[in-house]
Amino acid sequence: MRLGFAVKVLGRPGLKSHDTRRWQSSPHLSVSLGYLWEVLLYLHEAQIRMYRFSSDLAPYLTHPDLPRFHNQLEQCRDKLAAVGALARAFDIRLSVHPGQFVVLNSADPDVARKSQADVVGVALLLDLMGLGPEAVLVIHGGSGAGGMEAARERLIRGLSALPAETLRRVALENDESVFTVPDILRVHEATGVRLVFDLLHFNLNNPDRQWPVEALAAVLATWPADVTPKIHLSSPRTEMHGNDGPASVRGKRMLTVRAPQWSQHSDYANPFEVIRFLQDVRAAGLRPFDIMLELKAKDVGLLQLRRDLARFAPELGEIWQ
Numbered sequence: 242m243r244l245g246f247a248v249k250v251l252g253r254p255g256l257k258s259h260d261t262r263r264w265q266s267s268p269h270l271s272v273s274l275g276y277l278w279e280v281l282l283y284l285h286e287a288q289i290r291m292y293r294f295s296s297d298l299a300p301y302l303t304h305p306d307l308p309r310f311h312n313q314l315e316q317c318r319d320k321l322a323a324v325g326a327l328a329r330a331f332d333i334r335l336s337v338h339p340g341q342f343v344v345l346n347s348a349d350p351d352v353a354r355k356s357q358a359d360v361v362g363v364a365l366l367l368d369l370m371g372l373g374p375e376a377v378l379v380i381h382g383g384s385g386a387g388g389m390e391a392a393r394e395r396l397i398r399g400l401s402a403l404p405a406e407t408l409r410r411v412a413l414e415n416d417e418s419v420f421t422v423p424d425i426l427r428v429h430e431a432t433g434v435r436l437v438f439d440l441l442h443f444n445l446n447n448p449d450r451q452w453p454v455e456a457l458a459a460v461l462a463t464w465p466a467d468v469t470p471k472i473h474l475s476s477p478r479t480e481m482h483g484n485d486g487p488a489s490v491r492g493k494r495m496l497t498v499r500a501p502q503w504s505q506h507s508d509y510a511n512p513f514e515v516i517r518f519l520q521d522v523r524a525a526g527l528r529p530f531d532i533m534l535e536l537k538a539k540d541v542g543l544l545q546l547r548r549d550l551a552r553f554a555p556e557l558g559e560i561w562q
Contacts, residue, residue: 243334243531244543245291245471252540253283259295270299270313274320278327285331289540291471291531296339299366303358314365325370334531335376336471337363344383345399346392353399360403364410374468375531377412379437382420382428392419393427400432412437414473415460417445417504422456429463436463439473440518441535445504453518454525461528470528475535476514478505508537512549519557 250256256279260272277294284292299317301310314321328335339359347353360378367376385392400408413429414437415422422443425436438460443453457472464470479501536542550557 243291245533246539246543247293248295249539250280256280259298260300264301264307268300270317273298274324277324281327284333290332291334293336293338296337302362321369322371325372335372338379346383346395348386361407364407367410378410379412379414381414381416385419396428397431400434414439415442417442421446436460441475454521458527470530471533472530473535474532476507476511478502478507506535506537509542510536510546512553516554
């Protein structure tokens with residue numbers, strides 16, 4: 242079982258995830274790939290074998306008003322292959338998760354069309370890197386406009402309209418407010434798309450009150466037998482926040498006490514929640530899977546969880562890396 246994190250590296254100052262320059266400064270995939278190369282070297286050193294790279298690795302790749310950026314993949318074929326070869330040599334599993342602007346089931350045809358172009362472009366990037374079938378592009382179900390049945394049907398149409406080589410890269414994730422695990426299972430039945438189980442989203446959006454391991458088992462079964470599934474895991478945010486203003490009492494800075502932000506990711510994973518979840522998984526005899534940690538502390542949070550698991554549940558050591 243691999244543990245991974247998303248995009249930004251916090252444990253090694255100076256590492257960048259991608260070229261963040263605005264279009265006026267001519268950002269380019271070639272620059273992003275140089276950054277990704279350095280990130281992979283760091284991951285290998287830290288023995289982190291799973292990473293979600295930025296969905297903006299190729300900046301403005303499909304922007305309809307900026308056609309000069311549309312040929313980046315062709316321009317960087319050799320560099321893409323080299324970075325992919327390095328990831329394979331280090332046995333690092335890569336994936337990508339486009340932002341919320343990618344809505345394949347949007348009721349707005351223009352948004353849906355642009356979303357399809359984005360998905361096709363990112364899937365081709367994964368192909369040009371020469372990555373195996375475990376390297377997926379994870380999307381959310383999207384809009385619930387018109388009710389759940391209509392939303393599912395739009396999503397099924399949107400997925401079915403993708404080229405076969407693109408759909409092979411796509412994985413669909415349950416979300417916190419619209420698409421439940423049963424909903425994405427119905428989409429899988431209609432399209433064959435693989436599914437990703439998100440534990441926090443499941444806890445927030447589980448109207449049928451399923452047992453998490455039961456839902457997880459159904460999602461894992463959507464992956465081919467020879468490809469290791471991946472899931473998303475995080476704890477909800479409960480931290481207090483510093484007051485944005487200069488307010489103080491007798492010279493002491495005040496903290497704003499806010500209600501827990503259950504739908505937001507915490508800085509670190511609660512190790513006891515993770516341990517209980519993994520114990521339930523092992524007791525149920527589920528197939529192996531990898532875990533993408535969605536933590537605000539990124540790689541620092543991953544390394545902390547490793548230490549916590551070794552301290553509080555060494556008996557689980559054989560199932561994670």
